[in-house]
Amino acid sequence: MSGNEFDLIHRYFKAQPVVRKDVVLGIGDDAAVISLPENSQLVVTTDSLVAGTHFLADADPVKVAHKALASNLSDLAAMGAVPAWCSLALTMPSPDEAWLAGFCDGFYKLAEYYNVQLIGGDTTKGPLSITITLQGIVPAGTAIRRDGANAGDWLYVTGNLGDSAAGLDVILSGNAPSTELEETLLNRHYYSQPRVLAGQALRAVASSALDISDGLAADLSHILKASGVSAVINTEALPVSDALLEYAGSAENAAKMALSSGEEYELCFTVPESHRGAIDTALAHTNTPVTCIGQIRHGEGLQLRWQGQAVDWQLAGWDHFRSDV
Known part of the structure; x- marks a missing residue:
């Protein structure tokens, strides 16, 4: 992306409504640092949404953002995890501040509801696509899996x-x-x-x-x-x-x-x-x-x-x- 990438990151992604105490270092460095509770396990999921495959290119960015984050939250829900942190990789044909403003509005509204903090990510130039990696927590050994069903259930x-x-x-x-x-x-x-x-x-x-x-x-x-x-x-x-x-x-x-x-x-x-x-x-x-x-x-x-x-x-x-x- 052009030289104003960092301005966009600061304007739209560094300021956010969720600030968790377990985030030691968030947006602004090469990587994030988080603290995990004792006797817990990390649950991680990644989903990508691509314009023309998962949403129309002219779709309302507020709705697109909700859909993108909701798909990841649902993956953690299926495992019984508590969502906590996420990273966002956003590819755009060109910087579009109106689209970003709408996207952040939808994204942060849902993230705040579930107390999810954005801790990092990447922006680049290319066809419009959104990739979110969401991380959550479960007490050790309690994650719900797909391989536990038995006859009679x-x-x-x-x-x-x-x-x-x-x-x-x-x-x-x-x-x-x-x-x-x-x-x-x-x-x-x-x-x-x-x-x-x-x-x-x-x-x-x-x-x-x-x-x-x-x-x-x-x-x-x-x-x-x-x-x-x-x-x-x-x-x-x-x-x-x-x-x-x-x-x-x-x-x-x-x-x-x-x-x-x-x-x-x-x-x-x-x-x-x-x-x-x-x-x-x-x-x-x-x-x-x-x-x-x-x-x-x-x-x-x-x-x-x-x-x-x-x-x-x-x-x-x-x-x-x-x-x-």
Whole structure:
């Protein structure tokens, strides 16, 4: 980037609302220095968002920033971690102060809510892209993994599913939202709320978990493969919003969207029978709706059932922002 890169860094990134006591040295040096609590482990995730792949180049930077940080927060939520620090690598075709101002507004609003401090990063010239590395903390040995599911465990998801895919359809139509329904779905695509508190609460009850970023059916397959098990989903039990039902036109179409919709940033998790009665208590302080959608079984693969009958739905895979962007 040009010689005013450091002015931009100082103006937009060095001044921020979150200043954590465990950051010994933050922005302004070659690297950051942080202090870790005793008997804890570091959980680290990195996500990149690229214009034309994950968001439109002319998308509202406030919404883009929220989406970028939320995707990382959701990864930590799935592990049961407490988010703490992040670094940001930002590539831009040219310095754009109006875009940066909007981006920082969205970024810092979400970062402040979760007490995440920006501790470093990089800026460079090139096609518009955003890469965030987020770090969090878990008590040693308590991180929720993908490989802990066992036959007999119950399968749950948080929140509603499918709204993000419907919102993406609205975006890709090329037209501004023309109804309240379209506006609602568009905002649900951009403004997902990562289940950070729920993830921490689930450390006590979940045997495995992950966040839904590529679609429930696709993401659940990672738990099944890592754990060496299969699953049955009762698709009529999938939680869907009234907005999605109206948009999809039928409960069956809504269920299909719920199975394939990516970038939801809800959690999918498994719970042993012995812990099933403790779910409500564990999540009581988080105000997180959860729904049991099926069960883990012996064997391999994923079976879908609709109203008690096995179905072979051909689901379109989620590829973030499809190639027609």
